[in-house]
Amino acid sequence: AQSVTQLGSHVSVSEGALVLLRCNYSSSVPPYLFWYVQYPNQGLQLLLKYTTGATLVKGINGFEAEFKKSETSFHLTKPSAHMSDAAEYFCAVSVWGGTYKYIFGTGTRLKVLA
């Protein structure tokens, strides 16, 4: 069965430091992978997606993620954290099973310290 694991439900970084949010997936077929961000009292907003092709994917707000098939990972990074990056981040996988099923991780809440 397909699944998504996000390591660390809470991550704190200092402003200007590297952001690394981890995501591992389990899928028997090639997955499509997504990162979403959720700000307080808002819905989820797409940050970036991997479907096929280049394994390093760039998204909005300076975020990027790299698809590593051998490690079944899709970690999200940003070189320098900004206070406005404080939010909850969700990794998701989409796989075909009669219809495309979108499976979300449990989320990582990012705190940015001044």
Place this chain on the structure above:
Amino acid sequence: DSGVTQTPKHLITATGQRVTLRCSPRSGDLSVYWYQQSLDQGLQFLIQYYNGEERAKGNILERFSAQQFPDLHSELNLSSLELGDSALYFCASSPAWGNNSPLHFGNGTRLTVT
């Protein structure tokens, strides 16, 4: 703005009651997904509709039902409400169900059952 509209934003009701949540998808999107987000369960997939037809079911209780109308808006009906049904309910839409497009989320309806 994702283009997905959910109403109402907040709903407070008593146990045993019935409520209806409404979702208008992005213009041109034929597929609608419903998710429940709670602190202890994370983001749980409930049900998906495509062009008026049910396509996939997730962890949706028998007390819950949904439908998608000819104008593509969707309604999620929750009945015999229990305290544990208190959660954020999100609607998301995508252009189709077979092309792996990212989901676009509304801002959610916060349901409080007292």
